[in-house]
Amino acid sequence: MTDAPSISVITVTRNLIEAGRQQTILEVMDCVQGQTATGLEHVIWDGASNDGTQALIEQKIEELRAAGAPVPVRFHSEPDSGLYDAMNKAVDASRGDYVIFLNSDDLIERQDSLALAQQQLAKEHPDYAYGQTTYVNTDGSTFQARRITTKSILRSIPFCHNSTLIRREVFQKLGGHDLQFKIVADYDMTLRIFMQGLKGSAVPVPIAVFRRGGLSADILGTGSEVARVWRKNYSPFLDLSVYSDEECLNWVKVGQLPLHVSWAIYWANLKKPAVRRAARHSFFKTLLRQMQPWRSWDNLSE
Incomplete structure (x- = not known):
């Protein structure tokens, strides 16, 4: 791409x-x-x-067209199986070089x-x-997270889904969001992209304003899905079947991957420097916390 790449802003709706x-x-839409x-x-x-949401949006689109609005709006309405399925369908219908999701x-x-x-880009x-x-x-x-890095990505999503631009063909090649996840399919997608060793770039500007709450407000449900995301993405590097779901959930609770998990990821990704950095960071984060037995961590309490 020699010129500025095109961007599809994707918004999914239902019964607003x-x-x-x-x-x-x-x-x-005005934004x-x-x-x-x-x-x-x-x-x-x-x-x-x-x-009446469909009619509301269609009326707004007509008003924008009549006013000569600069950004074309393409509206589709049909049944889907949930938030992430709708996002996948919207990406398939989009035309931009990159996609970004805006709630x-x-x-x-x-x-x-x-x-x-x-x-x-x-x-x-x-x-x-x-x-x-x-x-x-x-x-x-409000608050703003300014120090954004992928070093912590093995333990949690380090940046907001709404502030992430993904090359559309990469999203589609990876099969879109995995619909087995109802809350953190965005983390799974981000982690899959990262573990592939694909090229990322930090944009030093604020992109999204994100209102906290929604599905991710279910702390225990979110934690359980994160544990499943870890099991799915790290199983290629070591046998995680020996650990129960409860044990994996406890890793999420304390915010620590076991040392041998990080170690296995590190040695299995010799040609992926960013993955190795993240594995090293995870290893030493766990080691540091294990050296502080007087402190406790609980990411699943409100």
Whole structure:
């Protein structure tokens, strides 16, 4: 890609009026239209809403077209099996070189966020890129994670799904989101991309405004799925069948992969420097915590 790569912004919806979120989807659509990046499209995939959401979105699209809005909006509505299935279908329907997911109640941080990301994509041609995120707590307070790195990716997703741009052909080649995961399929996708040794790039600008809550607010359910993601992605490097689901869940609880798990990942990925760095980081993080028996960690408590 010699010119700025095109980007598909993907938003999935279902029965937003019933959920009292009709205003937020309109704000999302206006937010995408306000981006200064070129070569954008907004793909909205609706899961066959039956509460008037379809009509709401279609009316907004007509208003945008009448006003000469710069970003084309393509709307589809048909049944799907859930959030991540809808995302997969939307990616298949998209046309951009890269895709980025924007929830129906979140926003893009700045008008030039995608334009600045686009500049880096054109320069480095990564398989995926990740930027900063402004998180909004349920009480309205905000915070921003500025130090973003893939070193911790073996233990948790280090950057927000909504601030990650993925090359569309990479997403499709990997089969899209794994639908066995209902809460953390985004982490599984990110981890699969990373473990392939594909090229990533950090974009030093805030991209998404993410309202915390939703499915990921189920702490125990999220933890259980993370444990399954670990089992799925690390089993090629060692036999994890000897560990029960409860044991793997405890790894999530304390935020530590056993030393021999990190060690196995390290030695199995000699030609993948980023994976080796992450495995080394995980190894020493666990070692450090094991040397501090007076402290306790519990990532599954509210």
